[in-house]
Amino acid sequence: MPDGGTAPALGLPWWPSAPEPVDPAAAGVLVLALGVDPRVAEVATAWADEAERVAPTRVVTVPEGIDGGAATVSAALTTARTGVRILVVGAQYDVLRGLALARGLGAGPRELSAYAVDGGAARADLPVFCAHCRAVRRLHTTPGGTVDCTGCGRHLEVHGHHSASLGAFLASDSRARELV
Structure with a gap:
């Protein structure tokens, strides 16, 4: 991790506190x-x-x-x-x-x-992958927070796990543990 940022929890993206310099070896x-x-x-x-x-x-x-x-x-x-x-x-x-x-x-x-530009915000619009409707949605939340899915309407828990290939945080029904 370059200098100038705080190490994130495992599975979360890292946001530098200032833009990184341009790679001098770039073609x-x-x-x-x-x-x-x-x-x-x-x-x-x-x-x-x-x-x-x-x-x-x-x-x-x-x-x-x-x-x-x-x-x-x-x-x-x-x-x-x-x-x-x-x-x-x-x-x-x-x-x-x-x-x-x-x-x-x-x-x-x-x-x-x-x-x-909003990397230090407590809450922000984040890409969230709903495990139930299987779509990425723009939701105003934070990893570890809860939010309603605008697709299926479930109340989601946004997990502290980010998929780089999807560009989204994983989320599932916040009441799933209670349904067992």
Whole structure:
């Protein structure tokens, strides 16, 4: 874990307290700016300025976030080649889903860096995989918290386990233990 952040509980994503520097060995850099938070633009601009001194750089701004801009992000990712560093900035929901999309298209861990502008928030919009309706939903919660699923309506316990490939936290019916 790089300096500047707090070690998360096992199974949870790690959010640095400040954006990580651009890898000086990058063959190219793709900056994905997801959302309209002013901090997203600030971080994306700083990364782009630094990256342009290192390698060819492309910035893709997706103001609608990952839900509305997945096709734009996917198109940008499919043009990335070996050696390109992919830097993702946005709210936790957008960053986690964006990273999952990048992984699904073949990006490896050394190629990915991320900064969540709301990484220190006690509660935030998070991608949550409901084990009952088997879908990822945007829910305002926290790992270890409870929330109602907007799909099946069950009252979910959001587990402290994040799936990098899904880009979501696992959740199941909070009353499941009582039903046995």
